[in-house]
Amino acid sequence: MSKRVTVNEAAAMLTAADRVLILIHQFPDGDTIGSGFALCHALQSLGKTARVACHDAIPEKYRYMVSAVPQPAFEPAFICAVDVADSKLLGESLQPYADTVDLCIDHHGSHREFERHLLLDASMGANAMIMLQVIEAMGAKIDQTIADCLYTGIATDTGCFKYSNTTPLTHRMAAQLMEAGAQAEPINRAMFDIKSRARMHLEKLALQAISFYDNDRCAVMCVTTDMIRESGAEENDMEGLSPLTRQIEGVWVGVMLREKTDGDYKVSVRTGAHADAAAICGLLGGGGHPRAAGCTLSGSVEEVIAQLRDAVHRAVPRITEVT
Amino acid sequence: MSKRVTVNEAAAMLTAADRVLILIHQFPDGDTIGSGFALCHALQSLGKTARVACHDAIPEKYRYMVSAVPQPAFEPAFICAVDVADSKLLGESLQPYADTVDLCIDHHGSHREFERHLLLDASMGANAMIMLQVIEAMGAKIDQTIADCLYTGIATDTGCFKYSNTTPLTHRMAAQLMEAGAQAEPINRAMFDIKSRARMHLEKLALQAISFYDNDRCAVMCVTTDMIRESGAEENDMEGLSPLTRQIEGVWVGVMLREKTDGDYKVSVRTGAHADAAAICGLLGGGGHPRAAGCTLSGSVEEVIAQLRDAVHRAVPRITEVT
Helix, strand or coil: CCEECCHHHHHHHHHHCCCEEEECCCCCCHHHHHHHHHHHHHHHHCCCCEEEECCCCCCHHHHHHHCCCCCCCCCCCEEEEECCCCHHHHCHHHHHHCCCCCEEEECCCCCCCCCCEEEECCCCCCHHHHHHHHHHHHCCCCCHHHHHHHHHHHHHHCCCCCCCCCCHHHHHHHHHHHHCCCCHHHHHHHHHHCECHHHHHHHHHHHCCEEEECCCCEEEEEECHHHHHHHCCCHHHCCCCCHHHHCECCCCEEEEEEECCCCCEEEEEEECCCCCHHHHHHCCCCEECCCEEEEEECCCHHHHHHHHHHHHHHHCHHHHCCC | CCEECCHHHHHHHHHHCCCEEEEECCCCCHHHHHHHHHHHHHHHHCCCCEEEECCCCCCHHHHHHHCCCCCCCCCCCEEEEECCCCHHHHCHHHHHHCCCCCEEEECCCCCCCCCCEEEECCCCCCHHHHHHHHHHHHCCCCCHHHHHHHHHHHHHHCCCCCCCCCCHHHHHHHHHHHHCCCCHHHHHHHHHHCECHHHHHHHHHHHCCEEEECCCCEEEEEECHHHHHHHCCCHHHCCCCCHHHHCECCCCEEEEEEECCCCCEEEEEEECCCCCHHHHHHCCCCEECCCEEEEEECCCHHHHHHHHHHHHHHHCHHHHCCC
């Protein structure tokens, strides 16, 4: 059982600490990277030794957050996880730290406790919003490096202020970070607008391969390893593909199945107000947020779709009603 | 020559007026509709008679702004245009009013004066931002109807806070409007997320028909009447198609040519930081904003592309440089 702490208590723990190792989640996204590197830079600006560890390499498009923050080698004396909802999500190479995390700062309602102290605020659309409060409470200056990192976290986790997790506070924090120097437009362009030609090609192929179920309220898009090969798409070309299904008029549950090289399928579920994505994925051993969740399934594509549809029917019984 | 007025002067003119006819631009978008109906509702809430006139019908997706605001018939005593950059943009049926506009409230840097009094603020990403200031200065309450209208204007004209015209003030106004009751998530979902199956189909066809010029820095997507017919797309399925070209990695100038039923082409130009869309379209008899502008061209598709490329080369000479 973790001890719950407040923003001020978490800030006090961090300002009392040194040689801080910051753990972010595997398959890192803008929010975990932004939260982690903002904290790392804030600690360094207060004269402390800190670095960020991640099971995976930081994708190219996020490197602007990394390049400004030195990553010294040292023996950790304090371990802080950020945006990590479950110790499994640290990934294999960081599992040795799973039972020794001093503090976790997270915003997932589905958080599974694994740390000594937990700062959890599921009302925050992005973990970076909690991190802004913590860094301010630590007395560190919100400089441009921190502003770029935290703006990125907020923008990416709220779909650029589009999703239901956006609140007036989200907008006020964005305003504050822009005034602190966050380069909102180039960040948003890099995060949301720019698509490689390979990605454009993959999108065309994937759009041609959407199946509809349950009165067209469930849309399943299957992205195969063949499609990825044909398009020339790389890992970072895959981002933002999963919401496409949910964007189709009348769809309650949008699903992207991504064939992995080991034959398993990575399942991304996106829902509107009529369905709970975390409930669907929870039935399949995964989890996430009410509107965006995920899991991994094994079997042929037909078997995977059957498992998935069964979970959808159990979690969203109304989806099969004819109106 | 128009007389320039301040927010307070414009508000004073409106509170002194009655029987106000509000003119919005043809092919109405979220910002002109939101600004117009917010002003109409504010005037009505102050006990005045007011209605909105538009050359075109209000598209279905924007109807939620219209339904809450009664539109009585009356002989106008004061005429106010909103978000109208040029009297030509009133459209044919509103041309009789072009020389009798008492006040225009606009945010286009390319504004061509036609009105008696002009409130112009090109620093505002959306006309709805100016309208919020005017309505507050009029002493009207920002209720949910006004909040929904103005939030829609701000969100649609800033690409949901993504474009370079988004400022800290834009975010603070969004926060204020959400607190006043703006239903941000369903609005954003309707404006940005939901695509009909016909639109998905059209997008697939259009993506297959992109040509690249000038070291792939210029991308031209031609949407023909045949494609529109094959996909079953309707007018409101066309929105948001033009930015697709600019989203391709390395593209400075993204162009959508839309074949009209009379054989002309409607040209939409979208640019990044390297090129000025208004300058390109200005050379072709059109206009707009630095990152988004438009014009109409006649001729075969090859002739239209030749005219366009010539304007691009004149407005953006660096586009042909090999680096």
